[in-house]
Amino acid sequence: MHPTHSLIPAPRQVSGPDGGSFELDAETRLVAADEAAQGVARWLRGALGAATGLPLSPYGAEGANTITLSVDPALAAELGDEGYRIEVTPDTARLTGGGPAGLFWAAQTLRQLLGPDAYRCAPLPGRTWPLPPISAEDTPRFAWRGLMLDVSRHFTPKDGVLRHLDLLAAHKLNVFHFHLTDDQGWRIEIKRYPKLTESGSWRSRTKYGHRASPLWEDKPHGGFYTQDDIREIVAYATARHISVIPEIDIPGHSQAAITAYPELGNTDVIDTTSLSVWDTWGVNPNVLAPTDNTLRFYEGVLEEVLDLFPAGAGRFSEFVHIGGDECPKDQWKQSPAAQARIKELGLRDEDELQSWFIRHFDHWLTARGRRLIGWDEILEGGLAPGAAVSSWRGYQGGITAARAGHDVVMCPEQQVYLDHRQDGGADEPVPIGWVRTLEDVYRFEPVPPQLTSDEARHVLGTQANVWTEVMETPARVDYQAYPRLVAFAEVAWSALPAPADRDFADFERRMAVHYRRLDALGVGYRPPTGPLPWQQRPGVLGRPKDGPPPVV
Secondary structure (H helix, E strand, O other): OOOOOOOOOOOOOOOOOOOOOOEEOOOOOOOOOOHHHHHHHHHHHHHHHHHHHOOOOOOOOOOOOOEEEOOOOOHHHHHHHOOEEEEEEEEEEEEOOOOEEEEHHHHHHHHHOOHHHHHOOOOOOOOOEEEOOEEEEEEOOOOOOEEEEEEEOOOOOOOHHHHHHHHHOOOOOOOOEEOOOEEEEEEOOOOOHHHHHOOOEEEOEOOOOOOOOEEOOOOOEEOOOHHHHHHHHHHHHHHHHOOOEEEEEOOOOOOHHHHHHHHHHHOOOOOHHHHHOOOOOOOEEEEEEOOOOHHHHHHHHHHHHHHHOOOOOOOOOOOEEEEOOOOOOHHHHOOOOHHHHHHHHHOOHHHHHHHHHHHHHHHHHHOOOEEEEEHHHHOOOOOOOOOEEEEEEOOHHHHHHHOOOOOOOEEOOHHOOOOOOOOOOOOOOOOEEOOOOOOOOHOOOOOOOOHHHHHHHOOEEEEEOOOOOOOOHHHHHHHHOOOOOHHHHHHHHHHOOHHHOOOOOHHHHHHHHHHHHHHHHHHOOOOOOOOHHHOOOOOOOOOEOOOOOOOO
16 A cells, blocks of 8 residues: 555545655755754654664755755644645655644654654664655644543553553644542642552552452552653653643542541541542442532642643643542432531532532632533533533533533543443453444544534544553553544544545555554554454453443
C-alpha cells in the first residue's frame, strides 16, 4: 500500500503528486523557520533521529534536502490552530501548522509517511527513509479528542503514563483525563494531607476478575505520583499538545480518602476508623459527609491540584473533573448530621444534597478561573454556566446538557467504554459488558441527531474511557484499548460520513499497515484473529451482557 493511503486518522485532503520520493540521508536538515516551530522541531528531530540514526541538523537555510517546519497565522484563520499542511517534493518537505499544535500533528503525519520503522527507538540496519511525494491539508472535526485512564483500580506507574501520552500523540488525541482517586486508591500526593498517600494509596489485596469472582490476588497493590511526578507528566503532555484533566472524585467513590482521614465519612452512621482501602469493585456505600470540615478538606486538596495542573498547560487545562457519579444516599438518609444539613439548607432530599456538594465546588473553581466538569449525574440540581458534562450513561445526559447551554464531552458507556469486551468468543479475557468490536467503535457517532446545529456546538468532542478493574497489568490495558482506540481516534479527528456509510473495509486496509506501527511501538493490541494464548485469562469470571447495547 502506498504510504499516503495508510494514514490514520484519515486527512481531509491528500494527494500524491507526480515525482520521486524525498530520500532522507545524513545531509538532510530539519529546520524551524520561526520561533513558534522550535518546540515541534526539537521533538521531531529527537523522534526521527532515534529511529533513523540521522543527525537531521537544525543549521542552514531552507533549500534542497531540507525538512522545513513553520507556523502560519493565516493558515490558522483558515483551518484553525490544529490545522496543518504538508508538501513533499523529491528534494524537500514543508510542514506548516496553523499553530504549534497543528504543526505537531503535521509531524505525526510525516512520521507515518516514513513507515513503521520510524516508530522504533533505534535504527535497524539497511533501512532507507524515502518520503513519498504528497500534498495534504488537514484539521480535526472535534476540539476535544480524549482518553480517560483509571489509575486507581490498578495503578499505572509514571513511565507507563508517559508511554500512554506518546501513544495518544501518535493518534492525534489531545486530552488525557487522569482518574486519580477512587475507593480503591488515592494516587496523587497532597502535601497538607500526607496520609492520603501514606495509607490511602495501598490496599491489602485485590479482587481478580468481576466482583462476583471468587478469586483474589493476595498481595498489596498500590502506588502514587509525587508532586514532581505530576509536574513532569503535565510538562510531557504539554510538549505534545495534550491537556491533562485531573479527576478528584466527590462525594462518592471516596473510601480511600475516608480510610486515610476517617472524619471525612459519616461517622454518626458507621465506624469509619474500621474502613480500609477497598479491595473489590462496584458502587461503594461509604461516601463523604456533607460537613464544613469535608468542604475545607477538599478545598485544600484542590488548591494543590490547581497548582500542579496549571490553567495554561494545554487547550482544555482550565478544566478540573470532580466525578459526581454513583453516590449512594443510604448513609445520608441515616445520618442525623446529614439530615440537619438538608434542613439547614432548605433542600428537599438527599439528591439535592449531592447537587449542593457539586455546586459548592463549581462556584469554588469558577472563582479561581477554572471550569468544573463531571459525570452526567451532576446535571441533577443545576450547574453554573461554565460547567461541563461528561455524558457516560448514554447520549441523554449530553443532550440535556447541550440543550441547557452546557458544554459536553460524549463518552457513552454503550459505545466507547474500552473495558467492554471486543468479541463474543469464549477465549475473550475477563469479558465485561457488551461486545464492542473495532467496527462498532469505527461507526460510533458522537453527535446525537436529536441536537440542532446550535445545540451541537456545545459538543466539545468525545472521549474513550478505560476503567481498569479487570486490567491488572499494562498488557491488559494495551489489549483492551488497542486497536479500538485507533478507530476512535479517526472518529474524533476525521470528517467521516454517517456511521452506516463509513468505509470500514478501507479502514481495515489502512490498519494492516498500522498494526506494524503498533508493533514497532511495543503495543500489545488484540490481534484481528483473536487473543493470543498469553492474552487469555481462562477461568477468570467476567460479566458479559448479551445483545446490542441500548441507545439511550
